Amino acid sequence: MEDFKVFYDEKEDILYLAKKGQEEKVVELAPGVNVEFDASGELIGVELFKASSLFKDIIKSMGRKLKVA
Numbered sequence: 001m002e003d004f005k006v007f008y009d010e011k012e013d014i015l016y017l018a019k020k021g022q023e024e025k026v027v028e029l030a031p032g033v034n035v036e037f038d039a040s041g042e043l044i045g046v047e048l049f050k051a052s053s054l055f056k057d058i059i060k061s062m063g064r065k066l067k068v069a
Helices: 056-068
Strands: 006-008 013-018 025-030 033-037 044-048
Touching: none
Parallel strands: none
Antiparallel strands: 006 013, 013 044, 025 033, 033 044
């Protein structure tokens, strides 16, 4: 995962983890969760739609931990 970069589109509320490569295939793992592969079948991207609602509990928990620290 070292090659992956994280992007967040606030307007569309999509969290995207990606590395360089040309997308050949997209697989929907679950509603709102897609993975992308290149021609050799290597994972090059993960899309998480409605990211703020998917991670709201994690974000709240992180906020509490940061206040304590």
